[in-house]
Amino acid sequence: MSNLSESLKDLMEEAEINAPALAKATGIDSSTILTFLRGDGLPYVDTLVTLADYFKCSTDYLLGLTDKLSEEEFRQRPPFPEQLTFLLKHFNVTKYRMEKDTGLAEKTVNRWHNGKTQPTVDSLIRLAKYFDCSVDFILGRV
Secondary structure (H helix, E strand, O other): OHHHHHHHHHHHHHHOOOHHHHHHHHOOOHHHHHHHHHOOOOOOHHHHHHHHHHHOOOHHHHOOOOOOOOOOOOOOOOOHHHHHHHHHHHOOOOHHHHHHHHOOOHHHHHHHHOOOOOOOHHHHHHHHHHHOOOHHHHHOOO
Protein backbone atom coordinates (compact mmCIF):
# COMPACT_ATOMS: atom_id res chain seq x y z
CA MET A 1 0.00 0.00 0.00
CA SER A 2 2.89 2.35 0.64
CA ASN A 3 3.76 2.00 -3.05
CA LEU A 4 0.47 3.64 -3.98
CA SER A 5 1.14 6.33 -1.40
CA GLU A 6 4.62 7.04 -2.76
CA SER A 7 3.53 7.01 -6.40
CA LEU A 8 0.56 9.26 -5.72
CA LYS A 9 2.72 11.72 -3.76
CA ASP A 10 5.27 11.82 -6.59
CA LEU A 11 2.60 12.35 -9.25
CA MET A 12 0.90 15.07 -7.24
CA GLU A 13 4.22 16.83 -6.63
CA GLU A 14 5.11 16.63 -10.32
CA ALA A 15 1.67 18.00 -11.27
CA GLU A 16 1.91 20.62 -8.51
CA ILE A 17 -1.50 19.68 -7.17
CA ASN A 18 -2.66 19.21 -3.59
CA ALA A 19 -5.28 16.79 -2.26
CA PRO A 20 -8.23 19.26 -2.30
CA ALA A 21 -7.45 20.31 -5.88
CA LEU A 22 -7.04 16.68 -6.97
CA ALA A 23 -10.34 15.84 -5.28
CA LYS A 24 -12.07 18.64 -7.15
CA ALA A 25 -10.49 17.64 -10.48
CA THR A 26 -11.34 13.93 -10.17
CA GLY A 27 -14.53 13.91 -8.11
CA ILE A 28 -12.81 11.71 -5.52
CA ASP A 29 -13.43 12.81 -1.94
CA SER A 30 -10.38 14.58 -0.49
CA SER A 31 -10.50 12.41 2.65
CA THR A 32 -10.20 9.35 0.40
CA ILE A 33 -7.16 10.84 -1.32
CA LEU A 34 -5.61 11.63 2.07
CA THR A 35 -6.22 8.00 3.11
CA PHE A 36 -4.22 6.81 0.09
CA LEU A 37 -1.46 9.36 0.77
CA ARG A 38 -1.13 8.01 4.31
CA GLY A 39 -0.86 4.48 2.93
CA ASP A 40 -3.97 3.39 4.82
CA GLY A 41 -5.80 1.60 2.04
CA LEU A 42 -6.21 0.73 -1.59
CA PRO A 43 -8.78 2.32 -3.88
CA TYR A 44 -11.74 0.67 -5.51
CA VAL A 45 -11.12 -0.18 -9.16
CA ASP A 46 -13.05 2.84 -10.47
CA THR A 47 -11.09 5.19 -8.21
CA LEU A 48 -7.78 3.61 -9.24
CA VAL A 49 -8.61 4.08 -12.92
CA THR A 50 -9.83 7.65 -12.33
CA LEU A 51 -6.50 8.54 -10.70
CA ALA A 52 -4.48 6.79 -13.42
CA ASP A 53 -6.50 8.56 -16.12
CA TYR A 54 -6.03 11.92 -14.43
CA PHE A 55 -2.25 11.50 -14.29
CA LYS A 56 -2.13 9.73 -17.68
CA CYS A 57 -0.20 6.86 -16.17
CA SER A 58 -0.70 3.14 -15.88
CA THR A 59 -2.47 1.63 -12.92
CA ASP A 60 0.67 -0.48 -12.51
CA TYR A 61 2.76 2.67 -12.03
CA LEU A 62 0.24 4.10 -9.60
CA LEU A 63 0.31 0.87 -7.58
CA GLY A 64 4.10 0.79 -7.60
CA LEU A 65 4.24 -2.42 -9.65
CA THR A 66 6.45 -0.75 -12.27
CA ASP A 67 8.72 2.25 -12.18
CA LYS A 68 8.13 2.99 -15.87
CA LEU A 69 6.23 6.26 -16.12
CA SER A 70 5.19 7.22 -19.60
CA GLU A 71 2.26 9.44 -20.35
CA GLU A 72 -0.10 7.57 -22.60
CA GLU A 73 -3.74 7.34 -23.40
CA PHE A 74 -5.47 4.19 -22.32
CA ARG A 75 -8.59 2.61 -23.76
CA GLN A 76 -11.84 2.87 -21.90
CA ARG A 77 -12.08 -0.37 -20.05
CA PRO A 78 -14.80 -2.85 -20.93
CA PRO A 79 -17.17 -4.21 -18.28
CA PHE A 80 -15.22 -6.65 -16.12
CA PRO A 81 -17.38 -9.72 -16.94
CA GLU A 82 -16.54 -9.19 -20.62
CA GLN A 83 -12.86 -8.69 -19.81
CA LEU A 84 -12.74 -11.78 -17.62
CA THR A 85 -14.16 -13.88 -20.46
CA PHE A 86 -11.51 -12.39 -22.78
CA LEU A 87 -8.70 -13.14 -20.30
CA LEU A 88 -9.73 -16.77 -19.85
CA LYS A 89 -9.86 -17.26 -23.63
CA HIS A 90 -6.68 -15.29 -24.30
CA PHE A 91 -4.67 -17.28 -21.76
CA ASN A 92 -6.51 -20.54 -22.53
CA VAL A 93 -7.43 -21.11 -18.88
CA THR A 94 -10.70 -22.30 -17.39
CA LYS A 95 -12.36 -20.42 -14.56
CA TYR A 96 -11.90 -23.50 -12.40
CA ARG A 97 -8.14 -23.67 -13.13
CA MET A 98 -7.71 -19.95 -12.46
CA GLU A 99 -9.58 -20.23 -9.15
CA LYS A 100 -7.48 -23.19 -8.04
CA ASP A 101 -4.16 -21.67 -9.14
CA THR A 102 -4.82 -18.24 -7.61
CA GLY A 103 -6.75 -19.29 -4.52
CA LEU A 104 -9.65 -17.05 -5.51
CA ALA A 105 -13.00 -18.29 -4.27
CA GLU A 106 -15.40 -19.69 -6.86
CA LYS A 107 -18.17 -17.52 -5.42
CA THR A 108 -16.03 -14.40 -5.83
CA VAL A 109 -15.08 -15.17 -9.43
CA ASN A 110 -18.71 -16.00 -10.27
CA ARG A 111 -19.81 -12.65 -8.85
CA TRP A 112 -17.29 -10.91 -11.11
CA HIS A 113 -18.37 -12.99 -14.08
CA ASN A 114 -22.04 -12.19 -13.44
CA GLY A 115 -21.31 -8.47 -13.02
CA LYS A 116 -22.45 -8.40 -9.40
CA THR A 117 -19.11 -7.11 -8.07
CA GLN A 118 -15.76 -5.93 -9.35
CA PRO A 119 -12.47 -7.35 -8.18
CA THR A 120 -10.53 -5.59 -5.46
CA VAL A 121 -7.19 -4.06 -6.32
CA ASP A 122 -5.53 -6.93 -4.41
CA SER A 123 -7.37 -9.40 -6.64
CA LEU A 124 -6.35 -7.49 -9.78
CA ILE A 125 -2.72 -7.68 -8.69
CA ARG A 126 -3.11 -11.41 -8.01
CA LEU A 127 -4.59 -11.92 -11.49
CA ALA A 128 -1.84 -9.86 -13.12
CA LYS A 129 0.81 -11.99 -11.40
CA TYR A 130 -1.00 -15.20 -12.32
CA PHE A 131 -1.33 -14.24 -16.00
CA ASP A 132 2.09 -12.52 -16.00
CA CYS A 133 0.71 -9.30 -17.39
CA SER A 134 -0.09 -5.77 -16.27
CA VAL A 135 -3.05 -4.71 -14.16
CA ASP A 136 -4.00 -2.47 -17.10
CA PHE A 137 -4.19 -5.57 -19.33
CA ILE A 138 -6.38 -7.29 -16.73
CA LEU A 139 -8.67 -4.24 -16.78
CA GLY A 140 -8.69 -4.04 -20.60
CA ARG A 141 -7.09 -0.59 -20.68
CA VAL A 142 -4.31 -1.71 -23.04
